[in-house]
Structures are given as structure tokens and as C-alpha cells.
Amino acid sequence: MAQTNSVGQGSNGVADESPNMIVYRKMEDVIARMQDEKNGIPIRTVKSFLSKIPSVFSGSDIVQWMIKNLNIDDQVEALHLGTLMAAHGYFFPISDHVLTLKDDGTFYRFQTPYFWPSNCWEPENTDYAVYLCKRTMQNKARLELADYEAESLARLQRAFARKWEFIFMQAEAQAKVDKKRDKIERKILDSQERAFWDVHRPVPGCVNTTEVDIKKSSRMKNPHKTRKSVYGPQNDVRTHSPTHTPAPEAKPATEEELQDQITYWGGQLDRHRLKMSKVAESLLAYTEQYVEYDPFITPTDPSNPWISDDTTVWELEASKEPGQQRVKRWAFGINEVLKDQVGREQFLKFLESEFSSENLRFWLAVQEVKKRPIREVPTRVQEIWQEFLASGAPSAINVDSKSYDKTTQNVKDPGRYAFEDAQDHIFKLMKSDSYSRFIRSSAYQELLQAKKKKSKNLF
Amino acid sequence: MGEMEELRKEADNLKDQITEARKVVQDTTLQEAVAGTTLVGRVQLKTRKTLRGHLAKIYAMHWGTDTKLCVSASQDGKLIVWDTLTTNKVNAIPLKSSWVMTCAYAPSGNMVACGGLDNMCSIYNLKGKDGNVKVMRELAAHTGYLSCCRFLSDSEIITSSGDCTCILWDIETGTEKTIFAGHLGDCMSLAVSPDFKMFISGACDFTAKLWDIREATCRQTFSGHESDINAIGFFPNGNAVITGSDDATCKLYDLRADQELITYQDSGIMCGVTSLAPSLSGRLLLAGYDDFNVNIWDMLKAERVGVLAGHDNRVSCIGVSSDGMACCTGSWDSFLKIWN
Numbered sequence A: 001m002a003q004t005n006s007v008g009q010g011s012n013g014v015a016d017e018s019p020n021m022i023v024y025r026k027m028e029d030v031i032a033r034m035q036d037e038k039n040g041i042p043i044r045t046v047k048s049f050l051s052k053i054p055s056v057f058s059g060s061d062i063v064q065w066m067i068k069n070l071n072i073d074d075q076v077e078a079l080h081l082g083t084l085m086a087a088h089g090y091f092f093p094i095s096d097h098v099l100t101l102k103d104d105g106t107f108y109r110f111q112t113p114y115f116w117p118s119n120c121w122e123p124e125n126t127d128y129a130v131y132l133c134k135r136t137m138q139n140k141a142r143l144e145l146a147d148y149e150a151e152s153l154a155r156l157q158r159a160f161a162r163k164w165e166f167i168f169m170q171a172e173a174q175a176k177v178d179k180k181r182d183k184i185e186r187k188i189l190d191s192q193e194r195a196f197w198d199v200h201r202p203v204p205g206c207v208n209t210t211e212v213d214i215k216k217s218s219r220m221k222n223p224h225k226t227r228k229s230v231y232g233p234q235n236d237v238r239t240h241s242p243t244h245t246p247a248p249e250a251k252p253a254t255e256e257e258l259q260d261q262i263t264y265w266g267g268q269l270d271r272h273r274l275k276m277s278k279v280a281e282s283l284l285a286y287t288e289q290y291v292e293y294d295p296f297i298t299p300t301d302p303s304n305p306w307i308s309d310d311t312t313v314w315e316l317e318a319s320k321e322p323g324q325q326r327v328k329r330w331a332f333g334i335n336e337v338l339k340d341q342v343g344r345e346q347f348l349k350f351l352e353s354e355f356s357s358e359n360l361r362f363w364l365a366v367q368e369v370k371k372r373p374i375r376e377v378p379t380r381v382q383e384i385w386q387e388f389l390a391s392g393a394p395s396a397i398n399v400d401s402k403s404y405d406k407t408t409q410n411v412k413d414p415g416r417y418a419f420e421d422a423q424d425h426i427f428k429l430m431k432s433d434s435y436s437r438f439i440r441s442s443a444y445q446e447l448l449q450a451k452k453k454k455s456k457n458l459f
Numbered sequence B: 001m002g003e004m005e006e007l008r009k010e011a012d013n014l015k016d017q018i019t020e021a022r023k024v025v026q027d028t029t030l031q032e033a034v035a036g037t038t039l040v041g042r043v044q045l046k047t048r049k050t051l052r053g054h055l056a057k058i059y060a061m062h063w064g065t066d067t068k069l070c071v072s073a074s075q076d077g078k079l080i081v082w083d084t085l086t087t088n089k090v091n092a093i094p095l096k097s098s099w100v101m102t103c104a105y106a107p108s109g110n111m112v113a114c115g116g117l118d119n120m121c122s123i124y125n126l127k128g129k130d131g132n133v134k135v136m137r138e139l140a141a142h143t144g145y146l147s148c149c150r151f152l153s154d155s156e157i158i159t160s161s162g163d164c165t166c167i168l169w170d171i172e173t174g175t176e177k178t179i180f181a182g183h184l185g186d187c188m189s190l191a192v193s194p195d196f197k198m199f200i201s202g203a204c205d206f207t208a209k210l211w212d213i214r215e216a217t218c219r220q221t222f223s224g225h226e227s228d229i230n231a232i233g234f235f236p237n238g239n240a241v242i243t244g245s246d247d248a249t250c251k252l253y254d255l256r257a258d259q260e261l262i263t264y265q266d267s268g269i270m271c272g273v274t275s276l277a278p279s280l281s282g283r284l285l286l287a288g289y290d291d292f293n294v295n296i297w298d299m300l301k302a303e304r305v306g307v308l309a310g311h312d313n314r315v316s317c318i319g320v321s322s323d324g325m326a327c328c329t330g331s332w333d334s335f336l337k338i339w340n
Helices: A021-034 A059-069 A075-087 A125-137 A147-159 A161-180 A183-200 A255-269 A276-293 A312-318 A324-330 A334-339 A341-353 A358-369 A377-389 A401-412 A420-432 A434-440 A442-448 B002-024
Strands: A044-048 A051-058 A091-093 A107-110 B047-051 B058-063 B069-074 B078-083 B088-094 B100-105 B111-116 B120-125 B134-140 B146-151 B156-161 B165-170 B175-181 B187-192 B198-203 B208-212 B217-222 B229-234 B240-245 B250-254 B259-264 B273-278 B284-289 B293-298 B303-309 B315-320 B327-331 B336-339
Touching (some): A059 A075, A107 A183, A125 A147, A125 A161, A125 A183, A276 B259, A324 A334, A324 A442, A334 A341, A358 A420, A420 A434, B058 B327, B069 B100, B069 B111, B078 B100, B120 B156, B156 B187, B165 B187, B240 B273, B284 B315
Parallel strands (some): B058 B100, B146 B187, B187 B229
Antiparallel strands (some): B100 B111, B120 B134, B146 B156, B156 B165, B208 B217, B240 B250, B273 B284, B315 B327
């Protein structure tokens, strides 16, 4: 059906916004609920020594709220989601550059919407330089640069040596404006600004959550939507900015595309559809049949080599002596026999004993030619034709006349799929005839019962 | 404009009819049908090995058929073939372009392939005469990035691309045999059916398509996702398709019922699915997410039965070995982990 356009997808496959936007919107929905006056997280001002810590809540508050209000069962899940939201910068620990959620009394604050990642920030290094420079101008212990920040500043000073005067001036101007702000407001804004840089210039070793998969970023066509300058004159931290940008309209389909769609869907309309009950039954039956062979559900015997460091199970698999469990699997369907090398050998051996191995040998030969390099294909096709299908063929197989005629034509201009129709026919024959006989044979039953072979050299 | 309106109406009408036709066979839902089945017990897999060696984000990995070897591709510009049991690097292949997005191991074990922003699929011969691994072929025809590639044999490979098409190549001649066009968005991922006759592709037009390799036609199209499909795979019996999307859900579509069976989602999961792999029996679905975790789902009951948390950045790729014994995850944190 036509693609839904909830995420700004043009019909020509070009994205109009950051691929992370879907996640940002979901997080912002949760943030909105967290900030709800009635049912959100209680935000308070905490008195400490000589000052106040404004607008905070604890890590435990967040965890408790999440368990109560979101479909989250336990603390581990809450911490995982909470850390993810912190790493994206939606709330942050006020005393740490590392953005994780801890289930304790650590204080957190909400980020201001201006700095939300959904605004497509891609701040330049010049801005980072202005920021770090500004920090050094403020004589507050809490604003001292961390080691990695000091290193970054040194690096930036070298890189921007020529325009450092300009950067310094901007930093000065910023610092002046900041000084004029209300003390409490400054505390909050400083922490929010720092958290913004913690997202875009993370502590070494921390994940940069703004990174985008190169497969997605190469599709983005609107680089002008990204905001690169944090400290330009027109940007004031306090102004609100739109966060939930409405998804752009998709491009309407062309006439040719519509015609193609009509032809395609017209053809699909009358296809046979199996009932859901049958489908469900078949899925259930399959999983039940194979569950004992699934090492993630049923412990393997002998042990899983990764757990016990014992590779016996693989040695047995490689040996020619198939274990009981492996032989049992051959009875699940003809494909199981055909895909197991030992199964194929046993099947072939059985058929040879009945002098009816030509069908299987033909099938195997055709499988093999499909993998050959194209230059070897014509010769092989001729050989297979001579052996199995030509008049007087030594291993003549019985194919319906329609497939025979088609194959005769194909062989004149031989490609990899020359025998496809004949092979399909032979496969159906084998499935209903030779395979069933094999499973019922005493040879198979013996293998299944794991009757031990009598050793010739007993003493 | 009137004609366009007519065409649009006709197309929408057909789609409505198909929705109705699909409803006709909905005599039950998968959830109802398995209501009597017990949920699979909690699955707890542990990291048994960590494969260290890449120096940048890992974008792709693929198991070889022999159950111990796998190949991984990283933005550090290397393809590494690992012996996952000993953690030794069997081969470390330097690439011309470091912007690699996918890699594949040939079923024979003789070759590996990779590709990415260079728009090409490069084939490497692992069993060269002098022991050196060299580029054997460079398959160039796509006009967009190479998102995924899978070998049919040593002679043929299928690729999917950001140019919205998939191509079947003859490796020896290095030419395109068949171009599969039809998607309206970048193709992100592909998977080959167990009988090698068909393959499925997932794309940024939010749909998955089933293609007949020989006939070169699109057999079926599945929709329902609300964002890019990043990952796709076959259910082990080849009768159903599993998709993973940026909309944070995975879906199971059945080929014979021609529709979605069930969606794997949880309101606590916000980040997109990057990769997926079913367990051997198909009862479990392991899916890698952008939130650094792998979630394990009971595929029939659509409930989470386990989490693999161990990576420090996005899980970009996942694979279950052919005997089902081990799961391998690759991440942007530059490590691969083996779990079971």
C-alpha cells in the first residue's frame, strides 16, 4: 500500500530530516509527560550550604516515575531508557559531564527545548572554542575546565590561531551578557549549555549520540535545516524554538508510476491466499519440530563448544557416522536429507541398491551446474543431457512431455537454468516416491535405531 | 489532472480490494492461534567471546557456513575473517574504500565480498594460490551505495543498493545478469531463500519485496512499517519473512497468506531495529537495536524473552551460525561478541 508519511519520506527515497528524528519525537513525548505539572516528576529547589540548587530532581525520582508511568517492569529497563534519554541530552546530571542515569540521589535537570537534538544542531568548532574560552573567563570553581576540555581548548587555540582574537571577543561578549542575568537563571542556563556540549563534544570514551548512520545521512537533502551556529547574534538561548516540526508532504506519484502500480496490484489481486489458521498451524508445527535442535532453547548434547570449550559436537557432525538425532531430522522432509552431506550419501546408497538412483543423481548434477562458472556451463549442460535425457541415455529419467520439450529447447542455448523445469518435476517425484521409500527402508530404520556396526577386528 | 485523479483512484481501489481479499483468509490471528502455547522460558545468553581488532565502527558481519568462521566489515577500512572459537584473525583485508557498509561470506568459504559508498561490490578470493587475499572482481553498475550483498554460489552474487535496485551478478564476467527494480526508496537489506530460488529486499519505501531470481519478477510486496526497513530475513522454513525497521518494530509476514502475521514491539523500545536473525527453530527472533541492545522475542507469542546488553554503542549487525549454536553481534563500539 502507499507508504505512510509520518516521518517525512519523499517518494523518491530522499529524507527531509535527520534519521534520528523518529526517536527524538518519542523521547520528547515522554519528556512532555515527565514535565507535566500534575503527573510529572516533582521539580524542586534544594538548599545546600550557602546557596540554592534550583530546578532539580533526583535519579531515583526519574526511575520511580518511569516504572509507574511507562510500560516498564524493572529498574534495569528504566535505567537503560533513562540513560539513553540522558545521552541524547534531554535531561542531565548537574555535576557530571558523563550523561547516564543513576538510581540514587544524584541531581538532574531538564534541558531547555532550544538545545534539544531535534533542532538538528551541528555546532561548529568555532562555537566550541567560544564556549570553552568563555568558561575560562568566569571565576567560579564549578565552571573550571575538566582535563579533556582543557586539552580541547589548547587544540582549538592552535587550530584557530589566526582568528583567535575574534573568538576571544565573542567569548567576552557572551560572558558580559551572562553576568547581567539573574543568579539563579544563570546557574540553570550554564548547566544546560554545558549539557548541550556534553552531547555534541562528549567526554572521550562516551558515545556521541548525534552520530548518524552513513547509509541514512547520504540521503539527507536539507543541510540548510541543520543549525550550525550556537552563538550567532540571532540566537538567544531563551527563545523557544519549534520542536515537533510537522512531517513534510510526500511527492505525488508520476503517471508512469501509477500505471506500474495498477498493473502490479491488478496481478496480485487474484493470487491464492492460504488461511491464517493453516499458516499459524504450520509455523507452530515447524517450531515444535525443530525446538529440540535449537541450541538457544534446548541444551545441546554433547555440549555447546562455546560454553564448554569442547568441540566434540562438531567432530561428530563432520564424521561419517551420523548420530540418532541427526538421522531423525532426515525424516522431517526431503530437504533435510538433501542438505545434509551424509544424508545425501545414505539416500544415494539406498537408491543405488534399488537401481533407481538416476533421479537423485540428475537432481544433484543440476544443483552443481548452477554453481559453475558460466564458461563451464554449456559443456556440463550437454553432459547432463547426454547422461539423463537424450534418447538412449544411460541413466534415463522420466520427465513429463511439457518439461521435456522445454528442456530440449533450453539445451540448444544452454544457461544455468536449462534444466529448471525438469528438475522441479524430478524433485516432486523424488519427494513423493523415492524419499518416502527411503524413510521406510530398513537401511534408514537401522541408522535411526543407531544399531552398532559389528567391528571386524574385534581382537 | 483528471486523468491522474482517475489513475490514483484506480490504484487505491485495487489496494483496497487486496486488503479485503487478505481479510477473507483471516479466520484467526497468529496470536489467537498460539494462545494455548506456553511462552518460551527466559532466554539468557552470555558473551562467550569478544572479538577485538577493529579500530572503528563495525557496520556488518556474516557467518560462513562452517559455523566457526565469520567476516566483519568496519569503517576502519578493513574486512576481518575471524575464527570465532579461538578469536584469531584468519585474514585482515585492507579495503580501498573505508566507507564499507556490508560484507558477505560465500557458502563455499572461498570468497568474501564487501561494498559501501564506493557503489561497488568487491569480491575477494580467500584461497588464492600464494596465500595472499586479493581483489578478484569489482562489480560496478549501481548508481548508489551498496547496502547489502549475498552470494548464491562462487559464481553469482546479489546486491542491494541506495539506487533503489537489486542486481544479480555473474562474478566471473563481472557483469549484471538481472536488475530487480521496483522499490521506491533505497534498498537497505536483502536475504536469500533457503532453496536459493528467491530473495527478499527491504527498503526505505517502507516495503519488503519478494523476488523470483530466475523469472526476474517481483512476486509479492509487503507493507505496514511506518519507516525505513533496515533488516530482513527469512523464517527458517522459507515460508515467512521477518523485517526490522526504524519505527522500532519487527514484523512477520507470511508468503502464502500474503500478509502480516504479527508485530514485535514494546512501548519501552524507542530506537530503530538495525539487524535481525532467527534462531535455528524459528521460535526465537534476535534483533539488534540503535539503543545498544539486542532484544530476543518469542516469535509466535510476540513477547520479549531476553535481552543481550553488552555493547557500548549501536548494535549494527547480528547473525546466528548455521547450526544455531552461536549468535554474533557487531557494534559501533568496534567489537564483535559471540553469545550463547
